[in-house]
Amino acid sequence: MDYEVVIGLETHIEQNTKTKMFCSCKNEFGGAPNTNCCEVCTAMPGALPVINRQAVYNTIKAGLATNCEISKTFYFDRKGYFYPDLAKAYQISQLYVPICKNGKVEFEVNGKQYAIRLNRIHLEEDAGKLVHGLFGETLVDFNRGGVPLMEIVTEPDFRSVEQVMAYLDTIKNIFKAIGVSECRMERGQLRCDVNVSLRPFGSPNFGTRTEMKNLNSFKAIERAIKFEISRQTKILNSGGKIVQETLRWDDVVGQNYPMRSKEDSQDYRYFPDPDLLPITITDEEIKKIKNELPVLPAQLKSEYKKKYGFSDYDATQLSKNIEISKFFEECVKAGIEPREASNWIQGEISNILNEQVGEEIVIKLVPINFAKLIGLYKAGEISQASARQVLRKIWDSNEDPGEIVEKQGLKALSDDTEIRKIVEEIISKNPNAVNDYKSGNKKALAFFVGQTMKATQGKANAGIVNKIIIELLGE
Amino acid sequence: MDKTKLLKLSITELIKAFELGQTSSEEATKACLEKIKNSQLNAVVHINEDAINLAKEADKKRREGKKGRLLGVPILLKANMCTKDNMPTSCCSNFLKDFKSPYNATVVEKLLKEGAVIIGKANMDEFAMGASNETSAFAKAKNPHDLTRIPGGSSGGSAAAVAGLECYASLGSDTGGSIRQPSALCGVVGLKPTYGSVSRRGLVAFASSLDQIGPITRTVEDNALLYEIIMGEDEKDSTTNRKPEKFVQNIGAPIKGLTLGLAKEYLDLPADSEVKQTVLNTIDFYKKNGVKVVEVSLPNIDKALAVYYILSSAEAASNLSRFDGIRYGKRVEGKDLIDTYYKSRTAGFGAEVKRRIMLGNYVLSSGFYDAYYKKATKVQQVLKQEFENAFLKCDCLIAPVCPQVAWHFGEKSTPISNYMADIFTVPVNIVGRPAISFPCGVNKDNMPIGVQLIADMNREDVLYKLASYFEKHKGVK
Structure with missing residues (x-):
């Protein structure tokens, strides 16, 4: 029997603020253990948190970019649990009144439009990191403790893996575009817990769900969901029942394993943090933040179609990543004809990017150099093959393409x-x-x-x- | 200067004596340290080994013409205030017995900036949970007026040391009466400031929404001086919201025309007749001196104690959860992580602290949150409204501080009987208002009785006017 897949996501995104959420320590990835930490990060007696207004501002920005309502007055709650990476033994988070609620994220899969509802975006602090030593000892590094962290919770609106992947790609690009996070998964700046359940097609009720954690890359998320769907299908088809539990994905083995139930059944004893006063935001402030939002990928796409007469496909390719759209616009500014720039970006540049390691798009090519190169090509001074060759030379070197053509004798034979x-x-x-x-x-x-x-x-x-x-x- | 005379000086008098060259900070500090050393009060639990050097430095500064409103004045801190000097910040708990803070509390920085010589830290109930000093993990502090009696709590050591001439002033902290009650029982002056006036940064938190640091002194004027120095907003405590203000100018100011509110429900709460009578005498005194007396109503004041024990315990349970044995403080290795938590906390905390943690976690746990914590915050809002209404009709409320004079050690054997001792003080913390406790008489055994004046938000000026007037003209010192 085939089942309908129902998926909901909880995505954590670390903000790129200069300082941490509740103290003035640097918010910086890397660094020797416990160098970016103070009495607040380590929960020394008497230490008090102070709200980083930039992080609040960023969260409102994130909410506006995902069509959320912004709470006029909100506050922080304490979420209590004991673990060595959580110095205070409570996390300052938001349960009762999140900053943003009732949002919507739209995206396309195979030419079809989808909209996923966001339940909320709330702001909290990240925990520290446990480091396991060679001799069985466990050490704590508080550099990450207190980094501003947004949790984006969707409704269980996804009906396929493809939708999940497209959604993640979309919010990643939105959060990068508004400049609140680099969303680098390999640095833990974007993390995702996935809830999966199955139900017979047409059933109005949800099935029992499982929650998957430890998903450290887009690929892992995709594999884990596929694995979980087939695991649950097998259980249901053989007349079994799904147990509601938290699963830990092992990316090496390619399987989900149940986590100990102790970690799963906590009473967090939430209550409003008395060290922090509620924050009230005026309509004017929200309006001001809204006006400061950059053009988002979806708007950019229709802009490109209108302005340059691009096809839907071309406009999507050029607008969906902030790095790509930024580069495209710089190319146009540098004098490259938009269609020419589009062809190159979707052609040879896309080839080069595909050869790069990691999930991140990094373009070091200097647009002025690229424009010069295109100029040489368009003038017939070099052939297309030579142009491709030179492009790879100047990709990360900032060399003058004219000089390379000269030095390597690539000038086109037009005699x-x-x-x-x-x-x-x-x-x-x-x-x-x-x-x-x-x-x-x-x-x-x-x-x-x-x-x-x-x-x-x-x-x-x-x-x-x-x-x-x-x-x-x-x- | 004669040692007894020297130790009896107020801060203002001491500074005058410094200026006239009649004594030095070194002499005053040595006198205090010697008094502490030979004392039976157990009021001081940690001595600053650097005190005499600091005093010498203060004397040098004075000779060089440097200023400081407390330059050379020996002062004690309650043991829950962080210092990065040689003293532990123990909170009189086995958990933090040897704990050294890496930073100074904001109030400590402020005292140091004015040249104060911090000579030590005072005894207290463990983590400020108690009303008699009997929950201290160290030897219990005693009442200087009768060594068989408690000094009050939780700032018992702070009040006993000031009354026992072991320092010139001390800082206490007041969550439900912990400055006012021991001040009353020891016969000194204690202020619980308006919530949000004094930075809590570096005060080891008991109940964050109620805790305030305040001065304990022998005179009202000293109290105003110290308060002036420690108050004012701190960017590192976001619950502070007040610009610096002057208070000494209110000392001896006229009181004619001020209005004193009597809330029947408040005054009718259970208290010994001697205590009630002394408070009535004080009301009469003010009446005779041109203060208008009006009746006001606080219909729900009898709920304050219950609200207090729910809110303060909930916050305490959360605040004390950082004491897990992982980073600092008591650690007893267990067979695994959870076991280490259990063993460390079991060994580190005393019975009263454990009781509050259990109570706090209970009222916050899922299924009970609405019935206890949430309901308590609703009643808190009602009480705030009632006080707000009362202050529309008067400048100040008056009430006893403690239902009785200092009792004997071991006399209150149940937690509830101890909690009942807070009945007059906790409403003030719940509504965030300022209150001053000062001596207004003695009972038949010559034990001090205190009275409490409560003002509206940020109106400590009224408290200082009325208290200093009484002190000057009634002369109970």
């Missing part, structure tokens, strides 16, 4: 007589192909162009080559 000499020689060496051509086989033309390019190491001006071949062989 009529010289090209004519080479073509004549190829024609004389390939009488069969000449016959093919004359008997109407147009593929033979491509053969001659290819041979000429080979002989000139791709430097010959393709237009001129074509013209001469046709001229010499006759129509």
